[in-house]
Amino acid sequence: MRQLLLVLLGRIRRGVPYVRGSGLPLMSLALVVVGCASPSLMPETQAVAIKDRDRALASHAGAIHAAIRQSGNVGALAFLDAEDGRLVVLPGDSSADAWSRYTSSPESGTGRVSVPPVLTFVHRADVPKAPEAITRSLLQQQQALAALETELRDAQRRIEEQLGIVQRELAESTREAAALQTASRSLAEELAAVRKFMLQTAQLGWLNHELTVENASGIRRVVTTSQELSASSERLEETIRQLAKSLAAQLKELASRLDTIQGKVSSLK
Numbered sequence: 321m322r323q324l325l326l327v328l329l330g331r332i333r334r335g336v337p338y339v340r341g342s343g344l345p346l347m348s349l350a351l352v353v354v355g356c357a358s359p360s361l362m363p364e365t366q367a368v369a370i371k372d373r374d375r376a377l378a379s380h381a382g383a384i385h386a387a388i389r390q391s392g393n394v395g396a397l398a399f400l401d402a403e404d405g406r407l408v409v410l411p412g413d414s415s416a417d418a419w420s421r422y423t424s425s426p427e428s429g430t431g432r433v434s435v436p437p438v439l440t441f442v443h444r445a446d447v448p449k450a451p452e453a454i455t456r457s458l459l460q461q462q463q464a465l466a467a468l469e470t471e472l473r474d475a476q477r478r479i480e481e482q483l484g485i486v487q488r489e490l491a492e493s494t495r496e497a498a499a500l501q502t503a504s505r506s507l508a509e510e511l512a513a514v515r516k517f518m519l520q521t522a523q524l525g526w527l528n529h530e531l532t533v534e535n536a537s538g539i540r541r542v543v544t545t546s547q548e549l550s551a552s553s554e555r556l557e558e559t560i561r562q563l564a565k566s567l568a569a570q571l572k573e574l575a576s577r578l579d580t581i582q583g584k585v586s587s588l589k
Contacts, residue, residue: 370438376400377440377451380407387411388444395443397422397454402434415441415452416466419459483588490581497574504567511560518553525549 377384377398384398384407391411397418398409412418418441422428437456443449525546 373400373436373438374440376405377442381442383407384409384442385445388442393418393444394447395441397439398442399436399439402436404434408433408435415439415454415459416462420463420466423463479588483585486581486584486588490578490585493574493578493581497578500567500571500574504571507560507563507567514556514560518549518556521549522546 377400380398384396387409388396388411393411394413395415395418396409396411397415398407400406401408410418410422412421427433435456439454439456439459441452441454443451
């Protein structure tokens with residue numbers, strides 16, 4: 321194991337120029353390789369593949385950290401293209417952020433990059449954290465989960481907007497109902513006043529009839545006046561019945577609208 325570490329450090333010194341502040345991440349990459357050399361429960365072929373991958377990434381440590389410095393991010397996903405073996409560095413403030421930036425870029429749809437099953441997130445030189453291995457499938461699952469959370473937030477916002485509209489409509493319908501009730505009371509008061517007036521007029525007509533019973537012409541005039549008053553009373557009653565019928569229809573329509581709005585509110589809850 322010690323000989324493997326010495327060989328690795330020698331290759332890094334010969335292949336990559338020293339960059340200030342990059343000593344810790346270089347050592348972290350080297351420790352990843354040493355850790356992979358320890359006995360484990362994974363199949364030997366898989367362990368060898370992981371060692372080869374980490375060893376290959378360690379040889380590009382200088383280029384990886386140079387790309388991270390230029391991006392200004394916390395770190396980057398680094399891997400070797402599964403087809404041509406070239407180094408690919410995807411900067412980001414986390415592995416999920418780096419993967420999201422890559423998948424939303426035009427390059428991800430060109431097929432020019434072949435992403436391996438396992439990637440490595442390398443932290444910036446001043447962040448004392450070792451490189452983290454993460455699978456491509458986990459990154460895809462995290463991205464799908466983030467998209468789902470966004471859709472849920474949008475759906476919740478739309479539901480809240482619809483609920484606000486329904487509440488405003490309900491308030492408006494309540495105001496209309498109150499106005500119709502006020503108009504109904506006013507109409508009832510006017511109807512009562514008309515009936516009282518008609519009664520008083522009839523009583524006065526009968527009084528005049530008693531007083532002028534001896535005057536035939538006066539009696540005829542009183543009878544004619546009474547008939548006209550009766551006809552006017554009938555027309556007025558008919559008018560009042562029509563108004564009451566129209567008001568009842570309006571109140572029924574308003575009740576239906578209120579039931580519909582209440583149903584919408586219940587379904588949203």
